[in-house]
Amino acid sequence: MKRYEDKAWKDSMRVRVDFNNMMSEFVGENGIKLEEIESMRSEISRAVKGMEQKRSNMRWRELPFNQTEIVTELKATAQHIRNNFEYFVVLGIGGSALGPIAVHQALTHARYNELPDEKRNGPKFYVEDNVDPEKISALFDVIDIKKTMFNIITKSGNTSETVSQMLFVFDILKKTVGDDWTKHVIATTDASKGSLRLIADKYSIKTFIVPDGVGGRFSELCPVGLLAASVCGIDIDELLAGAAYMDEICTETADIMQNPAYISAVLEVIAMRKGKNISVFMPYCDALKYMADWYAQLWAESLGKRYDNEGNEVFVGQTPVKALGVTDQHSQIQLYTEGPNDKVVTFLEVENYRKTVEIPSLEMFDELHDVNFLSGHTFNELIGHECFSTEYALVQSGRMSKNIVFNEVNAFTVGQFLCLLELQTAFAGELLNINAFDQPGVEEGKKATYALLERPGYDEKRKELEMMPKKKDCYIA
Amino acid sequence: MKRYEDKAWKDSMRVRVDFNNMMSEFVGENGIKLEEIESMRSEISRAVKGMEQKRSNMRWRELPFNQTEIVTELKATAQHIRNNFEYFVVLGIGGSALGPIAVHQALTHARYNELPDEKRNGPKFYVEDNVDPEKISALFDVIDIKKTMFNIITKSGNTSETVSQMLFVFDILKKTVGDDWTKHVIATTDASKGSLRLIADKYSIKTFIVPDGVGGRFSELCPVGLLAASVCGIDIDELLAGAAYMDEICTETADIMQNPAYISAVLEVIAMRKGKNISVFMPYCDALKYMADWYAQLWAESLGKRYDNEGNEVFVGQTPVKALGVTDQHSQIQLYTEGPNDKVVTFLEVENYRKTVEIPSLEMFDELHDVNFLSGHTFNELIGHECFSTEYALVQSGRMSKNIVFNEVNAFTVGQFLCLLELQTAFAGELLNINAFDQPGVEEGKKATYALLERPGYDEKRKELEMMPKKKDCYIA
Numbered sequence: 001m002k003r004y005e006d007k008a009w010k011d012s013m014r015v016r017v018d019f020n021n022m023m024s025e026f027v028g029e030n031g032i033k034l035e036e037i038e039s040m041r042s043e044i045s046r047a048v049k050g051m052e053q054k055r056s057n058m059r060w061r062e063l064p065f066n067q068t069e070i071v072t073e074l075k076a077t078a079q080h081i082r083n084n085f086e087y088f089v090v091l092g093i094g095g096s097a098l099g100p101i102a103v104h105q106a107l108t109h110a111r112y113n114e115l116p117d118e119k120r121n122g123p124k125f126y127v128e129d130n131v132d133p134e135k136i137s138a139l140f141d142v143i144d145i146k147k148t149m150f151n152i153i154t155k156s157g158n159t160s161e162t163v164s165q166m167l168f169v170f171d172i173l174k175k176t177v178g179d180d181w182t183k184h185v186i187a188t189t190d191a192s193k194g195s196l197r198l199i200a201d202k203y204s205i206k207t208f209i210v211p212d213g214v215g216g217r218f219s220e221l222c223p224v225g226l227l228a229a230s231v232c233g234i235d236i237d238e239l240l241a242g243a244a245y246m247d248e249i250c251t252e253t254a255d256i257m258q259n260p261a262y263i264s265a266v267l268e269v270i271a272m273r274k275g276k277n278i279s280v281f282m283p284y285c286d287a288l289k290y291m292a293d294w295y296a297q298l299w300a301e302s303l304g305k306r307y308d309n310e311g312n313e314v315f316v317g318q319t320p321v322k323a324l325g326v327t328d329q330h331s332q333i334q335l336y337t338e339g340p341n342d343k344v345v346t347f348l349e350v351e352n353y354r355k356t357v358e359i360p361s362l363e364m365f366d367e368l369h370d371v372n373f374l375s376g377h378t379f380n381e382l383i384g385h386e387c388f389s390t391e392y393a394l395v396q397s398g399r400m401s402k403n404i405v406f407n408e409v410n411a412f413t414v415g416q417f418l419c420l421l422e423l424q425t426a427f428a429g430e431l432l433n434i435n436a437f438d439q440p441g442v443e444e445g446k447k448a449t450y451a452l453l454e455r456p457g458y459d460e461k462r463k464e465l466e467m468m469p470k471k472k473d474c475y476i477a
Numbered sequence: 478m479k480r481y482e483d484k485a486w487k488d489s490m491r492v493r494v495d496f497n498n499m500m501s502e503f504v505g506e507n508g509i510k511l512e513e514i515e516s517m518r519s520e521i522s523r524a525v526k527g528m529e530q531k532r533s534n535m536r537w538r539e540l541p542f543n544q545t546e547i548v549t550e551l552k553a554t555a556q557h558i559r560n561n562f563e564y565f566v567v568l569g570i571g572g573s574a575l576g577p578i579a580v581h582q583a584l585t586h587a588r589y590n591e592l593p594d595e596k597r598n599g600p601k602f603y604v605e606d607n608v609d610p611e612k613i614s615a616l617f618d619v620i621d622i623k624k625t626m627f628n629i630i631t632k633s634g635n636t637s638e639t640v641s642q643m644l645f646v647f648d649i650l651k652k653t654v655g656d657d658w659t660k661h662v663i664a665t666t667d668a669s670k671g672s673l674r675l676i677a678d679k680y681s682i683k684t685f686i687v688p689d690g691v692g693g694r695f696s697e698l699c700p701v702g703l704l705a706a707s708v709c710g711i712d713i714d715e716l717l718a719g720a721a722y723m724d725e726i727c728t729e730t731a732d733i734m735q736n737p738a739y740i741s742a743v744l745e746v747i748a749m750r751k752g753k754n755i756s757v758f759m760p761y762c763d764a765l766k767y768m769a770d771w772y773a774q775l776w777a778e779s780l781g782k783r784y785d786n787e788g789n790e791v792f793v794g795q796t797p798v799k800a801l802g803v804t805d806q807h808s809q810i811q812l813y814t815e816g817p818n819d820k821v822v823t824f825l826e827v828e829n830y831r832k833t834v835e836i837p838s839l840e841m842f843d844e845l846h847d848v849n850f851l852s853g854h855t856f857n858e859l860i861g862h863e864c865f866s867t868e869y870a871l872v873q874s875g876r877m878s879k880n881i882v883f884n885e886v887n888a889f890t891v892g893q894f895l896c897l898l899e900l901q902t903a904f905a906g907e908l909l910n911i912n913a914f915d916q917p918g919v920e921e922g923k924k925a926t927y928a929l930l931e932r933p934g935y936d937e938k939r940k941e942l943e944m945m946p947k948k949k950d951c952y953i954a
Contacts, residue, residue, distance in 0.1 A: 016953050016954065017953065017954045018952065018953045019952045019953070019954070020946075020951050020952045020953075022952070023952055025946065025951075026946055026951075093803075093804060093807045094804075094807025094808055095807070097804075098808065109615055109618070110611055110612050110615035111615045111616065111618065111619045113591065114590065114591070114619040115618060115619060119618065129804050130763055130801065130803060130804045130860075131803055131856050131859050131860050131863070132761075132762055132763040132764075132830070132856070132860055133830045133832045133833060133834040133855065133856040133857050133860070134587055134762075134763065134764060134830050134831055134832045135587050135763040135764075136832075136834055136856060137832045137834055138586060138587035138588045139588065141586070141588065141592060141596065142588045142591040142592060157847075158847035158848070160851060160859070161803060161807075161859075163847070163848045163851065164836045164851050164856065164859060167836050167837050167838075167839055167842065167848070167851065167852060168834070168836060168837060168856075170837075170839055170841075171837040171839060174839075194847070195842070195845045195847050195848045198845065199841060199842070199845070202841075203841075216807075253954075257952070257954065258954050259954060260954040263954050264954075277754070277755070277817055277819050278754070278755065278796050284609075285609055285611075286607055286609040286611065286612040287609075287611060287612075293808075296808060296809065297807070297808035297809070300808060300809050300811065300812035300816075301808065301809075301811040301812065303812075303816075304811050304812025304813070304815055304816035305811075305815055305816070306815040306816075315815070315816060315817050315818065316816065316817070317812045317815070317816030317817060318816075319755050319798060319812060319816070319819070319820065321796060321797075321798055322799065324607065326570075326607060326608055326638060327570060327571075327574075327606050327607045329919065329922060330570045330571025330572070330638075330693070330774070330919070331571055331575065331770075331773060331774035331777065331778065332773065332774070332777050332778075333918065333919050333922060334777065334778040334781050334782075334916040334917075334918040334919050335777035335778065335780075335781025335794045335796060335918075336781075336918075337918040337919075337921065337922075338781055338782055338783040338792070338794070338917070338918035339777075339780075339781035339782070339783075339792060339793065339794030339795075339796070340754055340792050340793070340794055340796075341792065342754050342796070343796065353609070353610045353611050354611055355610045355611045355613075355614045356610060357610040357613055357614055357645070359641045359644050359645060360644050360645060360647075360648040361644075362644055362647055362648060362651075364647075364676060364679075364680075365644070365672070365676070368672045368675065368676070369933070370634075370635035370640070370671070370672045371635070371640045371644070371672045373927070373930055373931070373932035373933065374637060374640065374641050374644065374930065375644060377930055378610065379608045379609070379610040379613060379641065379645075380610050381930070382608050382637070382638075382641060382926075382930070383607075383608050383609055383610070385925075385926050385929035385930060386608070386922070386926050388925070388929065389921075389922040389923070389925035389926040389929065390922050392921070392922065392925045392942065392945070393918075393919075393921040393922035393925065395945075396921055397918075397921075439811040440811075440815070441810065441811040441812075441813075441814040441815035441870075441874075442806065442807075442810055442811050442814075442870075444814065444866075444869070444870040444873055444874075445806060445810060445814075445863070445866040445867050445869065445870035446866070448862075448865070448866035448869045448870065449859075449862050449863050449866040450850070452862035452865065452866065453850055453851065453854055453858070453859070453862060454850070455850035456846070456850065465869065468869070468872075469497075469502065469503055474497050474502075474503075475495065475496045475497045475499070475500055475734070476493050476494065476495045476496070476497075477493065477494045477496070477730075477734065477735050477736060477737040477740050477741075
């Protein structure tokens with residue numbers, strides 16, 4: 001029996017949201033009163049109904065349940081890669097990169113790529129999610145292309161950044177390994193549309209499908225994220241079991257106060273209406289550091305919208321800020337406690353780290369009272385107390401915060417966490433009466449880039465750009 | 478002659494601030510009018526005087542000019558380390574970590590630690606700026622302690638996180654290399670105070686001094702940052718020459734519109750008064766990615782203040798947000814263009830990358846119009862056009878932005894940049910009439926941590942913590 005088939009173990013590993021410090025009982029008059037939640041009752045009911053009615057469109061919600069065959073294929077492919085390649089490189093951007101990076105950081109060794117081969121549980125792992133020429137060229141200084149598998153991830157099959165990288169990689173592969181180049185590529189893309197699909201089919205490149213109804217920022221639990229995870233030795237069955245467990249909790253819990261995704265969304269929306277336009281995400285755990293990046297995309301792109309579902313101009317959204325405990329106590333906490341009361345902090349708290357490290361006692365420090373009180377404690381205690389102390393300092397200054405509590409960081413809790421935040425985001429979208437699943441605001445910049453690159457069909461836009469006020473030497477210091 | 482002794486080269490490398498898109502002429506009614514700058518004339522004069530009068534206290538301003546002897550010693554020490562050690566580990570947090578990380582990322586190979594030894598210009602480099610037990614233990618899986626030099630950086634000599642790490646490292650060193658342990662340690666700390674100073678003097682550990690009047694977040698250009706930079710092969714003379722060049726520009730330029738540090742501060746303060754409580758920092762360059770982290774500390778801790786200099790409650794400050802172009806176009810730009818108009822974006826723009834990489838043309842894509850328009854361009858063009866297009870999209874939606882423009886990323890331009898931002902921050906502090914150099918808001922959390930660790934003398938705080946409302950199982954989902 002797998003441990004995630006044991007109900008007692010699963011319940012012991014349940015990821016919980018502690019929102020005491022959002023409430024006025026704990027944080028004072030700046031906090032939220034129970035009556036404020038109560039007064040949203042009809043909005044909440046409408047949102048709950050919305051989630052039920054739209055479930056069939058939110059196909060990312062089915063990923064923990066409908067991938068048995070795909071997972072078998074993913075694991076076989078991952079095993080093939082582990083046996084035959086020393087480097088695994090993801091080419092992707094946004095939702096095709098942030099999930100793979102975050103899960104890798106959470107569930108593999110903190111210095112994975114630098115481990116000696118015999119201690120590393122898979123090939124070296126890289127995600128190339130930018131088009132900076134210095135960064136791109138640096139990769140090829142450290143990998144051996146003959147021993148590299150590239151996973152090109154783009155749902156549309158046409159993402160400019162990713163297909164540019166693809167052209168570069170195909171060119172090098174063809175020059176280096178000749179006709180075998182197709183064996184160094186796996187395409188993760190739409191089932192039927194886009195340039196990557198066409199090329200993959202024409203050259204018999206191995207592919208995985210990004211299913212319909214699964215947008216980039218909701219795609220970590222489909223092959224977009226699962227292949228990389230499996231290649232690096234992560235138990236993707238357990239990851240999906242965690243997500244399934246959280247989905248069930250959030251679907252079956254009728255009481256809003258007991259539904260971690262829904263109550264979190266309600267509290268954030270109330271906070272937004274109270275002028276908290278900033279959402280700080282602060283893991284007290286290096287392994288969860290890049291979950292803040294993943295969250296930043298999910299929350300920003302989903303909720304940052306000009307129009308509501310009725311077409312009213314609302315300019316809504318909350319800006320995510322990535323922080324890391326305890327590191328950023330020495331960088332951001334001064335502002336969080338003394339600056340404007342304009343933010344909500346979400347702590348990611350870990351009860352049990354996977355290592356225990358003692359702070360030793362050394363005779364030479366016996367008389368040094370600024371040091372010796374630390375000896376005999378563990379780093380685990382230190383980071384835990386610092387998390388609590390930061391929470392406390394925010395409470396003392398009347399700032400709202402909440403904690404997402406992990407018993408331990410493992411595939412089961414990470415799967416829960418991903419599902420929790422996706423559901424929280426979707427529910428917040430329902431409460432705000434917006435479409436949480438589109439991103440119309442990125443089109444303007446894309447068109448301008450096409451025009452500047454002289455892509456056929458963008459002459460009008462190019463003229464528009466030429467008409468802009470000439471800024472050369474106008475205000476420059 | 479060094480290139481930074483050539484005036485023509487220096488002027489060609491001048492870092493400039495393009496603030497057209499802060500102004501209403503370019504960005505429309507949400508922008509700043511010249512009259513608004515004009516109406517701050519007396520505030521600006523007061524701030525300019527403040528900078529002059531306080532110059533002798535701002536001793537970080539002298540660092541580009543008064544370190545000739547120290548730099549000679551730093552370079553000799555760095556050479557010793559390069560000759561004798563394979564790993565160089567900084568133990569430090571906040572200002573003792575963010576500068577060294579940012580400068581390393583800017584001025585060494587993008588995948589420095591993974592380069593083969595013969596291609597790497599110095600020992601492998603690590604900065605340990607957290608107390609996460611998993612992260613700490615991971616370091617010792619990848620370094621060989623017998624070949625490691627540790628640089629312990631804490632100005633006070635008593636920073637809990639850093640001295641905990643120090644205890645751990647001293648213990649391992651003593652067990653591994655015995656009496657030679659002191660040869661594996663360099664202490665960067667106060668000249669006379671603190672536990673680290675006491676121990677260093679007692680055991681004849683090599684030290685460098687963090688000068689008086691140089692606070693953590695203003696310390697990159699003293700031995701805090703310079704040793705690590707020199708160890709990794711960075712030209713610290715050129716770095717300091719760049720800072721000196723910018724300091725002179727910002728000191729000698731009487732016209733506020735031509736003073737890059739001062740005009741930037743004025744514009745940000747006006748924006749803050751218009752409700753822009755968020756400052757996004759978005760380098761279009763992987764090498765400058767961690768400059769956003771360095772800036773985030775500088776801006777947040779310096780300006781996030783409860784009281785002004787007269788003791789009035791002001792709760793002032795602007796929250797820094799770290800972004801990366803083009804990557805975060807696929808994560809944050811939807812929010813920036815369509816969400817609340819509550820932010821100013823600062824782009825770091827690079828005119829000449831240190832590599833040029835072409836996007837190749839491949840016959841197989843000839844008919845694919847979503848791909849083939851990219852062929853024949855370079856990644857340099859692509860990232861440059863995307864930067865401009867994002868700027869353009871923000872202008873179209875009436876959002877303010879400005880660009881800090883680098884001709885190229887090199888030690889001279891990075892030195893300028895560091896100085897520019899430090900001066901901008903100090904000047905903004907003067908405009909806001911606050912103390913930009915303290916951080917009283919972090920004390921509360923520190924005391925709570927001491928109390929929880931049962932440090933003698935913190936019984937009162939411990940009682941206070943025990944008196945807090947019991948939150949167990951109160952609001953948890």
